[in-house]
Amino acid sequence: MSDVELRVLAGGVVVVIDAIRASVTIAAALAAGARAVVPVLSVAEAEGRAAALRAAGVAVVCGGERGGVRVPGFELDNSPASYTSDRVAGRTVVFTTTNGTAALLHAASAERVLVGSFANLVAVCSAVEPDPRPVHLLCCGTRDEVSLDDVLPAGAMADRLVAAGRSLTGDDGARLAMLAWRGAKDDLEGAMRSSRGGRNLITQGLGADVTACSRRDWLEVVPEYDRVSGEIRLADGGRK
């Protein structure tokens, strides 16, 4: 995230990629019928936002993690598998994670902010292909380090967008991501498991989440962040 300047994002479309796991979890929540996902930076902010929404009569569930573990007192963690329709349908999910929600709020200077991952890659690419504005693939990373697990879906998206006629900008980031994606795609799950994010989850017994985050196009939704309401909802037209 550190190599993206706010002025570069302004006026464009940003796809926020926290591929293990926030981007997938947000898409899974909306696919399971959540009314909206509200990304917030801190646990205290989540609690305050949840209380305000409940006071306004909104059905709320709190979700998220710190260091990969469910926040104490929250109903849901950051596993896509936890976001089933019996838990989230018709509800608003107030959501905070270590990296992904910060990147989302960082990206709010863009005109249009989508949430992407391998799980909804084709849906997101289809949504941005007709958009004439510049597209930025924002890899969230971890503590200002590049994360392989974010770069690989960014490379797959760049490959697809270039094939659809987009040109690349001057710097080498997207080219590097595309080449890494090409080098990884024959064993994508192996590459995702080898990433720091993948290994961290496997160590915590959450290897099934890495598998889910490595699987292509099982969530045909386009989550879009609305900076006025601060909510992520299905993009215009809902499911793609």
Next chain:
Amino acid sequence: MSDVELRVLAGGVVVVIDAIRASVTIAAALAAGARAVVPVLSVAEAEGRAAALRAAGVAVVCGGERGGVRVPGFELDNSPASYTSDRVAGRTVVFTTTNGTAALLHAASAERVLVGSFANLVAVCSAVEPDPRPVHLLCCGTRDEVSLDDVLPAGAMADRLVAAGRSLTGDDGARLAMLAWRGAKDDLEGAMRSSRGGRNLITQGLGADVTACSRRDWLEVVPEYDRVSGEIRLADGGRK
């Protein structure tokens, strides 16, 4: 270069990679019989160092570039092809470039500093394989941005060192480089030409240098920086 901390380098072996073109030019100078290459940060420092060496009776030639162009008053530019034996054999080359020489001096906190590129990849890997210390592949980059042309030889070296039994450290940098290398190797010159560094040289009419910097193992030398003398010479045993 920005993602490498000095404390990480201390005690290890660093391979400094400025693949287009400084790493190749330094190797070419030594392969052509230069006594040593002295990397310095500024043009003024080069002039001072050259004067001091000449006063001590050393045969000196000044080489380097700013913005890809030969420094006014210097005998040689930063093209490997310029470093022929009639120009450099038996001489000391005082050398400054936009990025590469700064990275070399940055790396001087390491115990052993080598200069690597596609041109001497096998020679450098053979030199570090038996070394028990940690190996850092330092991609010089450009103005704190990652450079694809540096990452690709770093990935090729990492692939080779892992095959020889080295393990990777925790972060994702080397894994990303290895995957990008695998994605690029079927058209390595195409990938190097597509990099920002490659495109800059092509625009300046220096595409032949990109070709030379993309070619594998045509310089069987291991340049090693000695932090006491401040000189780069052939590593112990000279040519590999």
